[in-house]
Amino acid sequence: MSAAGNDALVVGFAVTGQAVARSLVASGRRVTAVDDGEPRADADKVASSLGIGLVWRPSRAQLRELAERSALVVLSPGVPPRHPIFEVADGERILPEIELAASMATVPVAAVTGTNGKTTVTSLATEILRASGLAVEAVGNIGRPFIEAAGDSGVETFVVEVSSFQLAWTKAFHPKVACWLNFAENHLDWHAGLEEYAAAKARVWANQSPDDVAVVNAADPVVMRWAEKAPSRLVTFGPGGEVTERDGVITSPAGDICPVAELPRRLPHDVANACAASAIALALGAGPEACVSALRRGVAMRHRIELVGVHDGVSYFDDSKATTPSAVLAALQGFDSVVLVAGGRNKGLDLGAIVAGLEEERRAGSGPGPSRLRGVVAIGEASAEVVAAFSPLPIPLRRATSMAEAVALASELARSGDAVLLSPGCASFDWYRSYGERGDDFAHQVRRRSSREERAPATGVADAMATEHRGGQP
Numbered sequence: 374m375s376a377a378g379n380d381a382l383v384v385g386f387a388v389t390g391q392a393v394a395r396s397l398v399a400s401g402r403r404v405t406a407v408d409d410g411e412p413r414a415d416a417d418k419v420a421s422s423l424g425i426g427l428v429w430r431p432s433r434a435q436l437r438e439l440a441e442r443s444a445l446v447v448l449s450p451g452v453p454p455r456h457p458i459f460e461v462a463d464g465e466r467i468l469p470e471i472e473l474a475a476s477m478a479t480v481p482v483a484a485v486t487g488t489n490g491k492t493t494v495t496s497l498a499t500e501i502l503r504a505s506g507l508a509v510e511a512v513g514n515i516g517r518p519f520i521e522a523a524g525d526s527g528v529e530t531f532v533v534e535v536s537s538f539q540l541a542w543t544k545a546f547h548p549k550v551a552c553w554l555n556f557a558e559n560h561l562d563w564h565a566g567l568e569e570y571a572a573a574k575a576r577v578w579a580n581q582s583p584d585d586v587a588v589v590n591a592a593d594p595v596v597m598r599w600a601e602k603a604p605s606r607l608v609t610f611g612p613g614g615e616v617t618e619r620d621g622v623i624t625s626p627a628g629d630i631c632p633v634a635e636l637p638r639r640l641p642h643d644v645a646n647a648c649a650a651s652a653i654a655l656a657l658g659a660g661p662e663a664c665v666s667a668l669r670r671g672v673a674m675r676h677r678i679e680l681v682g683v684h685d686g687v688s689y690f691d692d693s694k695a696t697t698p699s700a701v702l703a704a705l706q707g708f709d710s711v712v713l714v715a716g717g718r719n720k721g722l723d724l725g726a727i728v729a730g731l732e733e734e735r736r737a738g739s740g741p742g743p744s745r746l747r748g749v750v751a752i753g754e755a756s757a758e759v760v761a762a763f764s765p766l767p768i769p770l771r772r773a774t775s776m777a778e779a780v781a782l783a784s785e786l787a788r789s790g791d792a793v794l795l796s797p798g799c800a801s802f803d804w805y806r807s808y809g810e811r812g813d814d815f816a817h818q819v820r821r822r823s824s825r826e827e828r829a830p831a832t833g834v835a836d837a838m839a840t841e842h843r844g845g846q847p
Contacts, residue, residue, distance in 0.1 A: 385449025487554025
């Protein structure tokens with residue numbers, strides 16, 4: 374069966390897949406969608422309203438038949454590389470949503486990728502560009518699908534947050550400015566190895582020209598190694614870079630931008646994010662003065678070291694978006710004394726890297742290292758892995774079977790002046806549908822516990838509720 378020139382197949386029918394289907398229908402395509410999940414009434418309703426076919430959990434034969442009759446196969450974010458679509462469909466007809474969206478956009482596009490900090494940098498760069506007078510929209514993994522916004526009139530620039538999942542299948546994706554923030558172990562349940570993961574990230578600038586700009590982290594050796602192959606002009610940020618902090622001031626070749634003391638937060642990763650966002654915006658025509666106003670305001674990020682409650686002198690922070698050990702380590706470095714709540718569904722990552730990073734901090738004399746940890750509460754499928762990772766430290770390690778129990782145990786460990794930090798280092802898909810839902814539950818349990826304790830004396834948590842370790846011994 375040969376592909377019909379007007380037929381299209383959408384693989385994955387959640388938020389982005391539905392946006393792709395709407396766009397394709399609007400362009401006159403005959404569309405069919407497939408999804409490997411359990412049938413959902415809301416998705417069936419969307420498909421019916423669009424007049425398209427929707428096949429749940431298709432067999433390989435069904436998938437092959439649909440692919441063979443489709444001239445275009447569009448992937449939603451997160452379709453894994455071992456999905457049967459790659460065996461049954463001609464690779465020339467397969468493209469990810471971001472590539473289809475970019476082909477429809479008629480204005481400059483900046484793309485931001487990296488293991489950590491993508492959402493923050495995308496938001497900051499967007500605010501700087503707005504401060505410079507541009508009509509700009511942040512799209513992609515940050516919220517609104519790029520395909521849904523690509524045809525919007527009045528938008529002068531798009532800043533797109535993109536993941537390795539999306540980049541891996543691109544063929545002609547060509548952002549004017551392409552930023553790779555950093556590289557750390559992640560998504561090894563999806564990519565075959567670190568080199569494949571890095572190669573996917575590097576596709577962010579693979580199709581650029583010498584007139585385009587690649588914004589790269591001067592302090593990250595992996596990013597710099599891959600940047601040697603970039604066909605575009607390099608602009609570096611961070612320590613040793615062109616846009617960097619020098620003598621307490623973020624500066625650039627265009628002039629000084631902003632004193633670090635005026636940033637809302639000033640942890641090392643906050644400064645690096647400010648430098649990266651400034652480099653992106655400057656490459657798109659913003660001036661240093663626009664950077665100043667936006668960086669001073671900052672951006673409020675949900676589920677990224679977000680204060681959700683204070684009770685009995687203990688501050689509770691939701692960092693549910695931290696799904697890698699490197700993100701947890703960056704968050705911990707903002708606290709002098711903290712009880713960590715960590716765990717979830719591990720993505721094939723080495724959770725011991727958190728302790729190793731803290732030990733390195735102590736050896737380098739750049740911080741207190743592991744002594745900043747008051748204790749750790751482990752949650753989710755990876756709770757045993759969390760306990761094993763932190764067992765070399767002489768601190769209490771406890772396991773919880775619900776978020777309510779985790780908050781109760783962390784509250785018992787914490788002292789006045791401490792922080793309780795939900796920074797899981799793992800995906801959320803064991804107990805929750807998203808990291809946002811996980812963070813919201815944490816905040817709810819904090820408020821619920823605080824409210825209950827205000828009405829009645831605290832009774833404590835029975836030892837039977839948790840497995841406790843101290844100094845690595847059960």
